Amino acid sequence: MTASHYAPDTLERADTWRGDALCRPDRLRAEKISPDIWYAEKTDLVTRREALSICERCPVRAKCEEDSLAREGKASAKSRYGIRGGRTEWQRYTEYRRRAQRVKDAESAKSA
Secondary structure, three states, X not given: OOHHHOOOOOOXXXXXXXXXXXXXXXXXXXXXXXXXXXXXXXXXXXXXXXXXXXXXXXOOXXXXXXXXXXXXOOOOHHHHXXXXXXXXXXXXXXXXXXXXXXXXXXHHHHHO
């Protein structure tokens, strides 16, 4: 398996918050969980729920969520695929757009 099958950046910078992520390859192996869990087909609801449940108990979920949302606007469609930060692709996109609109509205209110 290549690094692209792991949750984002958990192979890199282990000295940061990512080192505590439950989706790190060593933790997945210890739990006998396939790293493909993060990239289950949209129709595979059981696997997607399992991945989301791991995110729910992750001690760094909030940091991961913020990191994934920060990358959302810069990400290609391919890199948007998968569960990150406790959110599905659609949930991340929706939250990113909501936040972007809130910023735009605040800027409009300042200039009015």
